[in-house]
Amino acid sequence: MKRIFVTVGIVITLLAFAPKNKLVGRWETKPSPKGNITGVVFNKDYTYEGYVNKKPFVSGTYSLGRNTITIEETGCNGTKAIYKLIFFNHSDSLRFEAINDSCSERKEGMQRTILGRVK
Amino acid sequence: MKKCVLIISAVITLLFMQAMIINNEPANKKELGKLLFFDPILSSDSTISCASCHKPQFAFADSSATSRGVGDVQGSRNTPSAMNVVLQNFFFWDGRAKSLEEQALAPIENPEEMNLPIDKALERLKENGSYNAYFKKIFNSEPNRQNLTEALAAFERSLETNESPFDRWKFYQDPHAVSEAVKRGFIVFNKKGKCIKCHFGSNFAADGFRNIGLFNSRELNDSGRAVISKDPQDAGKFKIAPLRNVGVTAPYMHNGMFKTLKEVIQFYNDPAKIVLNSINRDSLLAKPLGLTDQEKADLESFLMALTDKSFDINKK
Numbered sequence: 004m005k006r007i008f009v010t011v012g013i014v015i016t017l018l019a020f021a022p023k024n025k026l027v028g029r030w031e032t033k034p035s036p037k038g039n040i041t042g043v044v045f046n047k048d049y050t051y052e053g054y055v056n057k058k059p060f061v062s063g064t065y066s067l068g069r070n071t072i073t074i075e076e077t078g079c080n081g082t083k084a085i086y087k088l089i090f091f092n093h094s095d096s097l098r099f100e101a102i103n104d105s106c107s108e109r110k111e112g113m114q115r116t117i118l119g120r121v122k
Numbered sequence: 123m124k125k126c127v128l129i130i131s132a133v134i135t136l137l138f139m140q141a142m143i144i145n146n147e148p149a150n151k152k153e154l155g156k157l158l159f160f161d162p163i164l165s166s167d168s169t170i171s172c173a174s175c176h177k178p179q180f181a182f183a184d185s186s187a188t189s190r191g192v193g194d195v196q197g198s199r200n201t202p203s204a205m206n207v208v209l210q211n212f213f214f215w216d217g218r219a220k221s222l223e224e225q226a227l228a229p230i231e232n233p234e235e236m237n238l239p240i241d242k243a244l245e246r247l248k249e250n251g252s253y254n255a256y257f258k259k260i261f262n263s264e265p266n267r268q269n270l271t272e273a274l275a276a277f278e279r280s281l282e283t284n285e286s287p288f289d290r291w292k293f294y295q296d297p298h299a300v301s302e303a304v305k306r307g308f309i310v311f312n313k314k315g316k317c318i319k320c321h322f323g324s325n326f327a328a329d330g331f332r333n334i335g336l337f338n339s340r341e342l343n344d345s346g347r348a349v350i351s352k353d354p355q356d357a358g359k360f361k362i363a364p365l366r367n368v369g370v371t372a373p374y375m376h377n378g379m380f381k382t383l384k385e386v387i388q389f390y391n392d393p394a395k396i397v398l399n400s401i402n403r404d405s406l407l408a409k410p411l412g413l414t415d416q417e418k419a420d421l422e423s424f425l426m427a428l429t430d431k432s433f434d435i436n437k438k
Contacts, residue, residue, distance in 0.1 A: 037208075039208075052293065054324065057289065058325065
């Protein structure tokens with residue numbers, strides 16, 4: 004019985020100190036001059052879905068480094084890309100800085116995107 | 123007493139008719155565009171409207187291989203869907219219009235379609251008391267080229283759909299919104315089928331033109347994009363068609379030569395088997411895809427899952 008309590012205690016302690024994935028959830032841009040809204044849902048299972056005007060346009064997987072994200076998706080011929088994550092506004096806003104991305108279209112889009120957390 | 127009842131009935135009828143007319147009055151550009159889109163006033167013999175070929179029940183496409191214009195003239199290309207055009211940068215199969223505004227007037231003037239010079243169309247609208255009043259109210263001006271295009275384009279921009287099973291699966295994160303066949307089909311679409319190479323983005327279409335092998339300069343002699351670009355390398359290239367609602371827009375391709383999605387998938391699986399001697403077919407389609415029957419069926423299920431709920435036949 005004592006062993007069970009100890010084990011449960013260790014698990015709770017580990018969970019409490021595990022780094023929290025701040026990305027999980029829905030993020031969206033403000034409407035563009037033409038009224039288009041781009042967004043992304045980062046899932047707990049390290050998959051994500053990107054969309055424009057509620058229309059999904061890309062699916063992918065991601066992994067997190069210290070301040071970086073590595074993505075691999077259905078677009079851009081499945082090439083991987085690494086971006087620096089820059090959180091601001093109390094971690095409710097987010098932008099990306101390219102570290103390595105050979106897909107110029109994605110790079111252009113990612114670098115001009117500013118996302119806000121959808122609550 | 124009888125006379126009194128008759129007068130009251132007549133007054134009620136008149137009031138009812140007036141209310142009907144008032145209700146028909148467009149409140150903004152989009153509503154005026156809708157009225158014009160469905161009105162044959164913009165065709166030379168007043169028999170054809172935009173909606174005669176862009177039929178709402180077929181996602182604003184046509185169910186014929188090529189549509190018929192005024193005087194029953196047979197058109198030469200399949201009518202594309204007028205839906206989900208907001209993010210498109212080219213219009214018509216050969217991409218000859220670069221904006222919706224540029225696109226909007228062309229079918230009115232085209233002899234194979236509505237066959238009415240724009241100046242005459244504007245005269246008609248000015249002579250029509252109701253339209254003249256609507257344009258003045260909404261644009262503070264009589265009908266002219268500019269505001270006619272604005273109204274039609276505004277209506278077309280309102281025809282966006284984002285409520286398909288695929289959207290419910292991916293956007294609303296509902297894994298039960300689609301079947302396992304659809305999920306498998308999505309993988310075929312992205313990998314073995316190579317569809318994603320051209321059909322990507324929120325409407326499943328890149329902004330570009332491809333020669334998929336439907337040009338052989340014989341019985342298939344529409345050279346497509348080359349007529350506009352004047353570049354011989356573009357012979358046989360056509361606009362990459364968006365795939366949203368593709369399940370209700372049969373027949374397919376620029377000439378409507380495939381009656382079903384099955385036929386389309388069969389073609390892409392091995393183009394050379396279906397069209398002999400095609401010229402400059404895209405290198406992506408150089409080798410047969412080698413899809414199994416199961417993969418073909420799954421791919422079709424995925425494509426059907428792009429159909430917006432407004433076209434759900436079971437609901438009607």
